[in-house]
Amino acid sequence: MGQTAPVSAIAWTAAVSLAAWLWLLFCQGFFWRTDVRLPPHRDPRDWPDVCVVVPARDEAGVLPASLPSLLAQDYPGRAEVFLVDDGSSDGTGGLARELGESARRAGGLPLTVASPGEPPPGWTGKLWAVRHGIGLARTREPEYLLLTDADIAHAPDSLRLLVAAARTGGYDMVSQMARLRVASGWERLVVPAFVYFFAQLYPFRRIGRPGSRTAAAAGGCVLLRTDAAVRARIPDAIRHAVIDDVALARAVKGGGGRIWLGLAERVDSVRPYPRLGDLWRMVSRSAYAQLRHSPLLLAGTVAGLALVYLVPPVALVAGVVTGSSAAAVPGGLAWAVMTGTYVPMVRHYRQPLWLAPLLPFTALLYLLMTADSAVQHRRGRGAAWKGRTYARPDTVADEG
Template identity: 45%
Template sequence: MIVIALITAVVWIYLLTARGDFWRALDFDTSVIESPNNTWPSVIAVVPARNEAGVVAHSLRSILVQDYRGSFGVILVDDNSDDGTSEVAQWAAIGVNREDCLSVIRGRHLPKGWTGKLWALNQGVEAASQTEPTYYWFSDADIVYTPDTLRTMVLRADKNNLSAVSLMARLRCQSFAERMLIPAFIFFFQMLYPFRWVNQAGSRTAAAAGGCILVRRAALADIGGLMAIRDALIDDCTLAAHLKRNTGRIWIGLTHRAESIRAYDRLNDIRRMVARSAYAQLRYSPTLLLCTLVGMVIVYVTPPAVALASTPPARYVAIFAWTAMALAFVPTLRFYKASWLWSALLPVIALCYAAFTLDSAAQHVAGRGGLWKGRVQAPRDV
């Protein structure tokens, strides 16, 4: 027991001291200083939307009223919706007197070899490329922005010659399920992709948050466009990896400027969101799945189990590991204005995510991998 407790303690010491300070949640999109000599390159926002009538109006309004001083337009790609998404989008533009800035494209049939979102984005890029903008702004249809979001992203990209700038939008955290599981989702993401490492040119770590990515058009063309990642379920991180390998310069950060208004009121809603791509993250490998599940049990479940069931000195070492785990979670909870008491329950939360990951593998085996909005997108044979 003492050996097991020492292993978990060493793991948490490593995570706290040698993994890019991911747990401190310090990488924010603080304002970039603007000078009188700033030029304002052209930007086209591309918004893929499939049955998003309930949220797209709020999102589009926040995009259309950006206080950006350069040439700016918005293309919404209606990905075969049957709930009136296009009509809602057009009325939203009329409501803020910006209908001249919005173009709505009816998406074509999904071809073999493409995931739905990337196919929709590609159609938007094809339309936008006719005006040769400097940047594409890829935005999900459920993200709402403050008016200065685009301006600060462009300033950061131009000042640092970045290929992409991505903001980790704050997910909704209101229901019990959201308060329990959403902060941990961000915590685990930052653990997997420490933002400080992503933002270092010499690091191989690459990631992006698909809800909000500003991409330099020339950089996207250099990697072969979205065609190069057309079958990726984890499209954001795959795109980031391609861009970083090509240029070495991308950036991701937390933000208060972008918020998702998509509700995950039930645990099952979050399960579906995670299960959609968790097994793809593991490259559809049963070996990686087993290692991941065993690793999550050792790292998260073992400390409280040993602390509650063993005797000194193993108990004291396990309490240290459990305390380190809880303290590491607190900054993310603070970011989401969630109770710090959830930090002690991180082992239970981790078990939920382990179950979601196992469910993702089961869905893949059953031929339902990547199921999202009624459409299966993950290949059965990989």
């Protein structure tokens, strides 16, 4: 009797986990599909002016692989690049000027390098840099702004395709989730799951659907109509946001703008995360902010991750060991559904399929990263990035 009760509890928990996976499979916007790419588009009759804004802080290590790709864009209209050096200590600004001069001699896009100084209270450094860049760009009166990170490399036709998609679909914002680097063993294990979890939270199909409240963007590549940015008060309205891409999308959509988000094929991140510690810091710096610094949401998230991702393999193993098919069958089925939904993302990243069944282990890592994020925030070290630590939004005085 003493052993039957725990096995029965595991069986019931496994059944709930299986029900959760069936709901995710069919009712969560088909988040697991990876065929949401740039919508159908055609070249416009006239190509609008575009200004590219690149915030950069201590990015000398990645600029040679990213900035030249922007300056070499094959764009039929007028385009210009503004790189905003956010107080770098590694010579980012000087290197950017050198790369810009080389591109100019080769006929590339013009580059302006500027620095706004330290951000005032209530602003993250990145958004303060974006504000400065948008201010410079608006003197050129562009129809579109391309907001892209300093570690993002673009194929030569990237800007052309983004503008054509925005014009054809009538979108105020078109964003692409850059393909992140997967070279080291830890990157292969963690990175595809990062995008998978993001899509599970913000199903791409729902984001572009008229009337849907789901809003998100990928901050590495956002084409934004200038008048939509003005209408949504970007970036002032989101000046303290740590997860600025989601806040940006919500502001634009809340202002009546049409937005779209999908996976990129010709936009890549060149930033390396070779060690687990690098990936850990990348996730933990913003995980608790994603939960709005709420202990209740944290507890719910930990419980949800355990139920959905950890229970299936535990139930399968426990059922096999104890001979309980009531635990093993739903546990095995839930693990199979989980693995099947992860396979498309593993394929998108061109990784071996044997990584798909390891998703429970990766989810455990994310659970620990999320818990660590909360601990770091409690210690006053939350949202730390490149020498800066940002306060919770409710501790920042409103500047009006």
